[in-house]
Amino acid sequence: MTRNKLYLLLISLVTAGYIWLVYSFKTVQDKPMLEGCFIKQISGVPCPTCGTTRSVIAIIKGNYLAALNINPIGYLVIIIMLIVPVWICIDWLLKKHTALTYYKKAEQFIKKPPVAILFILLLIVNWIWNIYKRL
Template sequence: MKINKLYSILLIATIAGYSYLFYKINHSESSHLSVCIIKNVTGYACPSCGTTRAVQLLLQGKLLESLLLNPFGIIVAILMLLVPFWITFDIITKKETFFNFYKKTETVIRKKPIAIVLIILVLLNWIWNIYKQL
């Protein structure tokens, strides 16, 4: 993937994530909006179901509750904080530090043993979400 495409996708995803989080925070009681296609079609939670609520709990300082709801929330929160600033830094300084980090990370994740472990973790999180009836 080219640097401009990656940066554009990530910035758009981050803006969408902040927008959705802002919406959920301000309409938490009256909103039953679910954007999860898997849950809407099957009735069962996907591995990322509960991520927004986990980020909300994290913002309230409830780290353990956030982690128990969905560990992906912590990962998403960290990415939402770091990625826009890192990409902005790269754009201003005309460097490719984030892009190089992305390529190295992608290379590591594509190694079969690491990919298998990550897939198992996602599957375990999916089972955990179904067990909790998210």
């Protein structure tokens, strides 16, 4: 993974995220949101990250506890969406590659078996909770 490839990918992901967020923000009031999740559309069962958009919207509106109740992953996503554009812009202006280095370090960290098992377990617990909540 080269620097420019990663940054382009991250920027386009975050931009798509913001567009989706603005769209959801407008539609969420008057009708049920357009379902973005493939798994939920096909099987009717929510996936581990279903409800992230609703969670992020709740955080923006200030309902922090409700956001946690909908899906805790919303907090992770909003942190990434706030930090990534700033970080990449700084990197780009200063012609550095700190984000790429950090991305590779984080990748190595997540690949360690104890960490990976912990994350997978958390995700599965979140999934069961999602199904239980009928998101």
